[in-house]
Amino acid sequence: MPTPDLRDLLGLATRLAHAAGAELLARQDQVSLESAQTKSSGTDPVSAADRASEQLIVDGLLSARPGDGLLGEEGAREKSTTGLTWVIDPLDGTVNYLYGRPDWCVSIAVQDARGGLVGVVHQPMTGITWSAVRGAGASRDGKYLKVREGRKLAEALVATGFSYLAERRAEQAEYLRQVLPAVRDLRRGGSAALDLCSVADGTADAYYEHVIQPWDVAAGGLIAREAGARTIGGPGTSLPGGLLAAPPDLAESLAGVLSRVRRRVA
Numbered sequence: 001m002p003t004p005d006l007r008d009l010l011g012l013a014t015r016l017a018h019a020a021g022a023e024l025l026a027r028q029d030q031v032s033l034e035s036a037q038t039k040s041s042g043t044d045p046v047s048a049a050d051r052a053s054e055q056l057i058v059d060g061l062l063s064a065r066p067g068d069g070l071l072g073e074e075g076a077r078e079k080s081t082t083g084l085t086w087v088i089d090p091l092d093g094t095v096n097y098l099y100g101r102p103d104w105c106v107s108i109a110v111q112d113a114r115g116g117l118v119g120v121v122h123q124p125m126t127g128i129t130w131s132a133v134r135g136a137g138a139s140r141d142g143k144y145l146k147v148r149e150g151r152k153l154a155e156a157l158v159a160t161g162f163s164y165l166a167e168r169r170a171e172q173a174e175y176l177r178q179v180l181p182a183v184r185d186l187r188r189g190g191s192a193a194l195d196l197c198s199v200a201d202g203t204a205d206a207y208y209e210h211v212i213q214p215w216d217v218a219a220g221g222l223i224a225r226e227a228g229a230r231t232i233g234g235p236g237t238s239l240p241g242g243l244l245a246a247p248p249d250l251a252e253s254l255a256g257v258l259s260r261v262r263r264r265v266a
């Protein structure tokens, strides 16, 4: 397989994230919570704007990179014949978008057999774009990012999020009962991709979430790692279905608290 030009992949992901962001801004007045449908539960909305954004990104990828795989939250599925797969959250933060809150974004990542290669997260309401290329670092609007080291757990501002399923929320509340007294404070922004970017740019110290999907974290996870964060998640960890991201020492401390709760509630 020929080695892809990473600058081309980054350029394509960035152009499509910006175009999808413009589409979402243009559609915001035409959709509402009332006209949205629901997915995994009654609190999990999906609107015509989520679908239109995914369609725009998929059309762009199919014409620019036929043969690449596709995995999109709203249903895009294509097997890869090139070794590359695009992982797309066409609107991360749908609840915020439908309530007219600013914390929502478009998240696009390209992965190969080793994981994330390129990631782009674009927040249309502020115009900010975060991006990363594996081995080449992460940036916010072109400015190189490096996570802040040395912050203790007790001083940490921890971003988190919740599943749409009530039974998973009850489980997460158990963990938060132990985490909250151990940290500075918690933030629930409503977009996992933006939460991960906030770890990368220092507007939060850590992020963790119990149950998360690949499209929520594919781009943001790479951006956080390339900024120097450690990510912990998956089977055999303190977050088997979720993800934690923080500077290495803090990631270790937070994973320790989560493991202790896990042993207690298991």
Ligand code: IPD
Binding pocket: 089, 091, 092, 093, 094, 095, 160, 161, 162, 163, 164, 189, 190, 191, 192, 193, 209, 211, 212, 216
């Ligand atoms: C959700 C957001 C939220 C997180 C949920 C996700 P969506 O994605 O990222 O912050 O807590 O787990 O499902 O549905 O808005 O794309």
Ligand code: CA
Binding pocket: 045, 046, 073, 094
């Ligand atoms: Ca969703």
Ligand code: CA
Binding pocket: 089, 091, 092, 093, 192, 215, 216
């Ligand atoms: Ca999402």
Ligand code: CA
Binding pocket: 050, 073, 089, 090, 091, 092, 093, 094
């Ligand atoms: Ca989404």
